[in-house]
Every structure is written in structure tokens, then in C-alpha cells.
Amino acid sequence: MNNPSAALTTTQLTKQFGESIAVNEVDLQVQRGEIYGLIGPNGAGKTTLIRMLAAADPPTQGTITIAGQTLKYEEANPDIKRQIGFLPDDFPLYDDLLVWEYLDYFGRLYYLEEPALSHRLQEVLALVSLENKRDSPISSLSRGMKQRLSLARTIIHNPSLLLLDEPVSGLDPVARVQFRQTLKTLQKQGFTILISSHILSDLEDFCTSIGIMQLGQLVESTELRALYNRDQHQQILIATLGDLAPLEQFLHNHPLIPEWQAVPDKQHLAVRFSGTEAEMVEFLRSLITADLPILDFHRSQESLEDIFIKMGYRQTS
Amino acid sequence: MTSAFINSLGNWNPQLLREGRGRLRPRSIAATILLSMIGQGLLGLLFSQQEEKSVIARWADLANAITWILPYVLFSLGAYYLVSDLNQEAKRGTLNFIRLSPRPSHQILLGKILGVPLLPYLAVVLAMPLHVIAGLKGGMPLPFLASYYLMLIVGAILLFSLAVLYGLISSAKALIMGQQSVAAIAFSALSLLLFVPLYMTWQTQITWMPLGINQWFDKQSDYGYNSRDITYPIQWFGQTINLNPWISHGFSLAVMAVAITLIWAMLMRLFRSPDGVLMSKRQSYAIVACCEALVVGFLVVTKANSFQPSPEEGTALLYAFNFALVLMVLLALCPHRLLLLDWLRYRRYPRRFGPDLVWMDKSPVLVAIAINLAIINALFLPWLLLFGIGKGRTLAALGVALCLCVILLIYTAVVQWIFTLKIRNPYMWAFGFLAIWMVVPATVLGILAVPFETGQTFSTLWTVLGYPLGDFSKAGTINGVINGVIILSCLLLFWVWQVQQRLQVLSLAPLFTQSNVAQLDQSKQEES
Numbered sequence: 001m002n003n004p005s006a007a008l009t010t011t012q013l014t015k016q017f018g019e020s021i022a023v024n025e026v027d028l029q030v031q032r033g034e035i036y037g038l039i040g041p042n043g044a045g046k047t048t049l050i051r052m053l054a055a056a057d058p059p060t061q062g063t064i065t066i067a068g069q070t071l072k073y074e075e076a077n078p079d080i081k082r083q084i085g086f087l088p089d090d091f092p093l094y095d096d097l098l099v100w101e102y103l104d105y106f107g108r109l110y111y112l113e114e115p116a117l118s119h120r121l122q123e124v125l126a127l128v129s130l131e132n133k134r135d136s137p138i139s140s141l142s143r144g145m146k147q148r149l150s151l152a153r154t155i156i157h158n159p160s161l162l163l164l165d166e167p168v169s170g171l172d173p174v175a176r177v178q179f180r181q182t183l184k185t186l187q188k189q190g191f192t193i194l195i196s197s198h199i200l201s202d203l204e205d206f207c208t209s210i211g212i213m214q215l216g217q218l219v220e221s222t223e224l225r226a227l228y229n230r231d232q233h234q235q236i237l238i239a240t241l242g243d244l245a246p247l248e249q250f251l252h253n254h255p256l257i258p259e260w261q262a263v264p265d266k267q268h269l270a271v272r273f274s275g276t277e278a279e280m281v282e283f284l285r286s287l288i289t290a291d292l293p294i295l296d297f298h299r300s301q302e303s304l305e306d307i308f309i310k311m312g313y314r315q316t317s
Numbered sequence: 318m319t320s321a322f323i324n325s326l327g328n329w330n331p332q333l334l335r336e337g338r339g340r341l342r343p344r345s346i347a348a349t350i351l352l353s354m355i356g357q358g359l360l361g362l363l364f365s366q367q368e369e370k371s372v373i374a375r376w377a378d379l380a381n382a383i384t385w386i387l388p389y390v391l392f393s394l395g396a397y398y399l400v401s402d403l404n405q406e407a408k409r410g411t412l413n414f415i416r417l418s419p420r421p422s423h424q425i426l427l428g429k430i431l432g433v434p435l436l437p438y439l440a441v442v443l444a445m446p447l448h449v450i451a452g453l454k455g456g457m458p459l460p461f462l463a464s465y466y467l468m469l470i471v472g473a474i475l476l477f478s479l480a481v482l483y484g485l486i487s488s489a490k491a492l493i494m495g496q497q498s499v500a501a502i503a504f505s506a507l508s509l510l511l512f513v514p515l516y517m518t519w520q521t522q523i524t525w526m527p528l529g530i531n532q533w534f535d536k537q538s539d540y541g542y543n544s545r546d547i548t549y550p551i552q553w554f555g556q557t558i559n560l561n562p563w564i565s566h567g568f569s570l571a572v573m574a575v576a577i578t579l580i581w582a583m584l585m586r587l588f589r590s591p592d593g594v595l596m597s598k599r600q601s602y603a604i605v606a607c608c609e610a611l612v613v614g615f616l617v618v619t620k621a622n623s624f625q626p627s628p629e630e631g632t633a634l635l636y637a638f639n640f641a642l643v644l645m646v647l648l649a650l651c652p653h654r655l656l657l658l659d660w661l662r663y664r665r666y667p668r669r670f671g672p673d674l675v676w677m678d679k680s681p682v683l684v685a686i687a688i689n690l691a692i693i694n695a696l697f698l699p700w701l702l703l704f705g706i707g708k709g710r711t712l713a714a715l716g717v718a719l720c721l722c723v724i725l726l727i728y729t730a731v732v733q734w735i736f737t738l739k740i741r742n743p744y745m746w747a748f749g750f751l752a753i754w755m756v757v758p759a760t761v762l763g764i765l766a767v768p769f770e771t772g773q774t775f776s777t778l779w780t781v782l783g784y785p786l787g788d789f790s791k792a793g794t795i796n797g798v799i800n801g802v803i804i805l806s807c808l809l810l811f812w813v814w815q816v817q818q819r820l821q822v823l824s825l826a827p828l829f830t831q832s833n834v835a836q837l838d839q840s841k842q843e844e845s
Contacts, residue, residue: 076421078419097339108331109420110418
């Protein structure tokens, strides 16, 4: 399981609270430069897992390896801690400090010294678009700005691994878009990021891999592309002129169409297609040659949310 | 942006720089200067009005007043700031971030101790010139002034370390003093009413005695020092410690250094693992040994020692001290339910059961308390036989020592049993149980005016309640104590068995993973 090229590896990671197990024997591997999205319903164990990875909580058993070094909770681990940037969901801040003082404090806690510290401070303020708030008291910032300041604090020491726990929860849509843009920039800069979120459409945008947690276990851990392709979760919307019955008759006999349903406007059928792209081209050709009055043919990818919900049902049943 | 000094200060200790930036705002500095100046002005005005005294006597009175005021201001305000700050950090969640930084714990905590009480430090520094000038003009011995500030610094480190420890405990554990401001005010009041008087008594009677400060007080002041014998020797294990300045300072500094070291060992541990027990079993053995040696040393009665308690007084004093010491160690060591479950389920070396009970934090506390009691008795029992109620009455000494051990082991077993239960606040229950057992029956017997020596039955009763203290020359008292110890031993066996049963239940309890909870729910639904 241990892979020297991996940014993060866990083996049989378990966290027990009394009689209940919050995280159960999780084997996780995140490659360098990857953006790994951790999804799962409330209480699935995402936050507990991330807190253990950040050395905030001790695991009951199991091991955590970050950049090839094993994290030992009872020890100080200064080298490993310098590799980690942790952003919890509640982003606590010091209201009595100015924005630059706060970042300066955390930079120094992570052994940054002048002049590199000032340079890095400017860099991260620019990255999170807070340059003009440099000398403002933290108490005067909006929630979105505070969130971005927390992100700046998380990356000030240039960690190799970012652990972001529900970073966009509670933000308004504009702040969410801004935050997403910042994460995309970080992605380009080569950070390895593990992010948990309820808002799956956000993750879909930039994650390279996905882990699905349920009931304390990591039930799925794969590349996002592989997840989409695995069950051919493709959907086609087809509209015909007039009655949909001939189209339904055609679909009924087709081997690559496992199911379909009429959309609420009654003009379209939402068709699940379980073939390859080449087979889809062939399917469209056959539709036309069947002389059906096709008005619209629109191919869409099943969303991560749909896949997650389907997988979730599969797990609980 | 920042000067070279501030920059290097920040590189050395970022926490100190952060505290400085947060606290040394112009408004706060101005307010501190103003308050300090007003206070000094009022004092100066007060003592300059004493026209019946000479100018030198007025300066001396002013110096004397500042000597007593400074520790009160520094210690109570500094302790308040520290406890309040740590509680606020814990409440906001920022303490976790500091914990996660790669800086060593001692650096962060030192930054807190140096940085959080910056304003009280400033107030003291502002008062120093007036104190030194008034002292020198009033004839205060110069070595005393130097020693005064040295001891103030060491005393502040000791008390502020204790304040940080209390701040971390009150923010991490669900104690009674969970409320942020209540916790800070309570500790500040404790400093004001207990620590500062204790500190000043210790310094005047031991550290500063050979510096001539008591003679100076006697000569210059009207505060009642005239009536005192000002050169009495105090001995520790037969060695006089307060007549030579090097010995007195060496002794005081050594005691405070040991105390600071032990507190810091707990601090470092609690800072890194706030959910664990307060001290390790190893630390508890060291703390108990040091405290016992310190106190027994003062109670060794020699002809040259000014402190001459009677055997009964000395026994009662030492008994009460040991009682309190073990209770504090018990509450600091006792692992709660989750830790016990961890220990029961994931014990790495199942075959090393004995060593686990002696050394491992998460293991039950009974064996560790028994070892601590053995350490106590290594000094307590010989003291009882040589200087206490055991002189010529070996059985009485054995009875008292055994009663101390057995009653405290019963308390330990009951508290451990409470900590194995799934209850909301085990500390509250433990405090409640201890308070009821220790206070209520003894108060009732006290009100009924039936002392220990009334007869064998009452000696037995007082022993069962944990107070085998009184006049052992009266008939039946020794037999009463022995009977009481036998009853207590039976109670101890019962409670040890209870704890063992609970541990067995815990070790067999099913592990509810979230998935098997879901399965259980599903099977219930299917059944219905």
C-alpha cells in the first residue's frame, strides 16, 4: 500500500469514540499534485478522517504517512507538520489582529523568516484577493473574506498537502465562486489537495479523484474519470415531433438502452445509454434511419451528485 | 515594516510577538501608564501626609507598602489574563491551530507566559523606580531589593505556569469552572487569597530572613513586627535553611525550580494531548515524592527548630496534607471511560498487564495510587513513629497509616468506577461523592460533639469515615482504629471487585460501528 510517490497514505486508519467507530479501517492513497474530493453524507466520518490526517486528533489505530514520513501523534512531528496545511470548516480567527499580523504570526509559527516571509505574505494576499485588506482588522472582514484569509493562513508556509474540510459551507454563491477560483489557481501551482464538501458540483469542477465515505468506511476511491466511465453513466435527451410512443417502441428493442423516462415537459425522453461513444454515434444513425421525427438529440453526463446518490442507495440497501 | 529587534523576537518566539501585537495597543499602554501613575501618586500622597514620622520613616513605609502590593497586582492580574486568554482561545478553536504548528510546545507556552500578562508586567516595571528609590531612601537593604525582584520573577513563572495549566484544564475538561470568566476570576481570587500570602510568608520567613529585612521591618514599621522574634531558625530535615542567605536562596530557588519543572511536565503533556489524563503515572510518582519530602522535612522536630508542633498536631497536619495530595493526584490520573475502552480494546502488549497498570496512562488508576501511597508511607510512617502519634504506640501509627491507605484506595476505586460509567460529567459525580463521604458524616458527628476519643465505637466510626485522629492515650482508641481499618478493608475489597466487574463489562461491550448500527436499524424495521 505504501507508495513513495504518494503525498498521503493511510493504512487501516481507525477512530473510535467509545463504543462507536467514526472511521473504520480506511486505506487511502492520494498522489502528489492530485485534487482528491472526499464526499459522503453527514456523519460519514469525513471530518474525523481529515482531523486525523492533520494531526489534530489521534487515531485509535492505523498509520498515516505524509510525503514518505509516518505521522506519530504523540510526537511533535515538526517536519511533517510543515508539509500540512489544514483548513477546518469553522475557520477560527483572531479578531484583535490585523490581516497582515495574523498571516505574519502563522508564517513565523512555521519558521518563515524575513525577507521571505514578507514576500510570501504579499503572494498569498494576492492569491486570495485580499491585498487591499492587508491593514484591516480581522473583525471588519466579511465571512467570505475571513474564509479566504483562513485559506491564506493555510498556505502561507507553502505546504505540500492541503486538507480542506468543507471549505465552502456557509458561503454565499459569489464567495463560493471566488473560493473555487482560488482553489483552481492552487491546483495549477501544483498543491496536493484533499477537500471534503457537500456541494458536489463544486468538486466536480476541479477534482481529479474522488473518495466516497459512508458509515465510517471509504467505500469508493477512484479517479473521477474512471468513476464516470465505469458504469457508462451517460444520459441522452431525445425529443420527437408529436407522439413519443414510436420512439419508446424503438428504444424498447435496443440492447444498449437499459432504461428511460419521460421528462416533465412530455416532449423529451431521458435515456440512459450504456455504450461507448462510437456506439452512441451508431445509435444516433439508427434513430435517423428508423425514420423517427427527431427534433432534438442532447448528450449529457450524469452528475457526480446523481452517481453519489445512486451509490449511496446501493450501500445502504 | 518591523524593526530588526521585533523581527528577531518574532523568529525566536512568534507567540510572544503575537501577544505583544494583540495587547500593546496605544490605548492599552496609555491606560496602564495612567493607572500605574495614579496608583503611585496616591500612595506617595498617603505616606507623605504622616507628619508625625521622619522623612526616612515615610520613605520606608512607602517602600514597605509597594513591597507588598506588587506581588498582589502582578500575580492576580497576570493569572486572570492567562486563564481568560486560554479559555478564549479554546472557545474560538484557535488553540488547535497553535497546537498543529511545528513549533515545540514549550516555545508556545513560554510565549503565552511572557506575552499575555504584558500589561501587568508594564505596571510593575513602572512602579520599580519608585519602589527602589523609596527603599534606598528608607534604608531598605540593597541585597533585599535585588532578591525581591529575583524572587518576584521566579514566583511569577511558577504561578503563571500554574495558571496556564489551570487554563488548559478548565478549557479542555468539563469541570465546574467551565465558564471562561468564572474560571479566570476563580483562579485570580485563589492567587490573591492563597498563593500571594503563601508566597510572601515563605519569602519573609525563609528567603529574606538572613538579609535583615525583618530587622528593617521591625525598626521602621508600625505593622506589628515589633512583637516578633525576628531571628528564629527554620529547619528542614534538621538543617537550618533561613539563617544563611546562600542556603535560604538556594533552598527557595530549588523548591520553586522543582515545582516549575513538574508543572511544565504536565503542561507539555496537556498541551499536546488535551483529551488524555492530566499527568502520567510516572509524573505522579515524582510529584508525590517531592511534595511529601518537602512537607515532612519541615515537620522533623529538633530542638533547634522554631516550628515545634505537638505529635497530635503534626500527625493531623501531615495526614490532611497527604489526603489532599492523593485526592488531587487521583483526579489528575484517573482515566475516563473512552480512555479505558481504548486501553481494553487496543492494548498493544496484552501480556504486560502488570507494567501497564504501573506506567500506562489509559490503564485503571488503582495500582498507581497504591504505589503513590507506598511512596508517601516511606516517609510518613517513619515520621509517625519518630515524631508523631506513634512515639511509643506503634500500633496507633500503623493504624493511622493503614487507614490513610485503605480509605484513599476506596475513594480511588469508587472514582474509577464512576469514570467507567456512561454519564455526562463524571468529574461532577466524583466531586459530589467525595464531598458527601468526606464532609457530611464528619460534620454530623462534630455537631453531636462525639470526638474520636469518646470510646471504641466512635474511634471505629471516625476511622471508617477516614479521620483516625485524636488522643490515642484514651482507652479503646487503638482497638477502635484497628476495627475501623478491618471494616474499611472489607469495603475496599467490595469496591475493587465492582471496578473489576465494570472493566469486564466494558471489555466485552459490542463495538457499534456505524454500519452495524445501520444493520440493526434495518433488522428492527424488517421485524416491525
